[in-house]
Amino acid sequence: MNSVEEKYQALQNILASYKAVAVAYSGGVDSSLLVYVAHEVLGEKALAVTAIAPMVPDQELDDARNFCKHYGIHQVFCKPEVMELEEVRHNAPDRCYVCKKGIFAELFSLARNHGINLIADGSNLDDLGDYRPGRKALKELGVKIPLQEAGFTKADIRTLSQQLGLPTWNKQSNACLATRFPYGTELTEEKLTLVDRAETILTNLGFSQLRVRVHGDVARIEVSTDQFNRVVQNSVREVIVKELKALGFVYVALDLAGYSSGSMNATIDTSQA
Structure with a gap:
């Protein structure tokens, strides 16, 4: 190697x-x-x-x-x-x-x-x-x-x-915002902006390697399992719920499986890709 x-x-x-x-x-x-x-x-x-x-x-x-x-x-x-x-x-x-x-x-x-x-x-x-x-x-x-x-x-x-001293060496891996929605969900610029703003809220709270997956009026938060304790701290949890509901979400949930790249692919057959 x-x-x-x-x-x-x-x-x-x-x-x-x-x-x-x-x-x-x-x-x-x-x-x-x-x-x-x-x-x-x-x-x-x-x-x-x-x-x-x-x-x-x-x-x-x-x-x-x-x-x-x-x-x-x-x-x-x-x-x-x-x-x-x-x-x-x-x-x-x-x-x-x-x-x-x-x-x-x-x-x-x-x-x-x-x-x-x-x-x-x-x-x-x-x-x-x-x-x-x-x-x-x-x-x-x-x-x-x-x-x-x-x-x-x-x-x-x-x-x-x-x-090489590049500032990106430890940057979070990001993906197309369309991956935050289940396949078959109609995409609009407003919905994509919404999820961008939701993830920015979590990033500004100090979370890394995260996704906010959108299921209608539900925001499903994915973060690495080592960040779970911080998510559920009352002071942090209350801010997350308040800020995401202010964006229009009715429910705010934490995915107990943790962060998973491409988790929306679980609903489709990927064997032909």
Whole structure:
């Protein structure tokens, strides 16, 4: 098994072979490392392309802007109208595939307008073990996956990010806000904003690695089990209930199973992904 340093060198070599690349940059842990190393290797031939969409948390966009500004990385934006896509709007099981294909088509157009024909995504090896229908869209569009090619796991990415002094090394992993709703639930910009605000409340209270799943008028909170004691402390619990009810939720519940990435996938057959 290669060391993180060997994987870092492999990543640099892969990126250098591209000559020029646009990194699909979300502001998350993985794409932050990728865009940083791409800029390190290719300089002005590395471009950060960022999609502004209702299912992207506001804080992620702010983080992405600040990261690129801090490191002098050229960043451009597009605003794909993904909510006009029926499969996205109705949160179909193939929503991620349809949404990802629509977003990356826009990112390709944006990159080409800046003279770059290659786009790289920040997926890592751990993503191969989860239900990710968007992978099919990336493959069909010819998107490069250099972190996987270089052998990076999520743990490797955090380790190297820390070694490089990147502020994202211990950042919570975030996901598309549409994943907070059961499949078949109609999505609106208002609902997506609602869940973003609910999770911001918990984040501001000091909780990490969390999700607020929405079941009608019920907010189902997922946090790691080691944070349970703090959630139920009266002073904290009362604030959570008050603030989430102020957003419009009637019931506020804690999922005793704890935080689970992709927990909404339990209701569908993921074997064909």
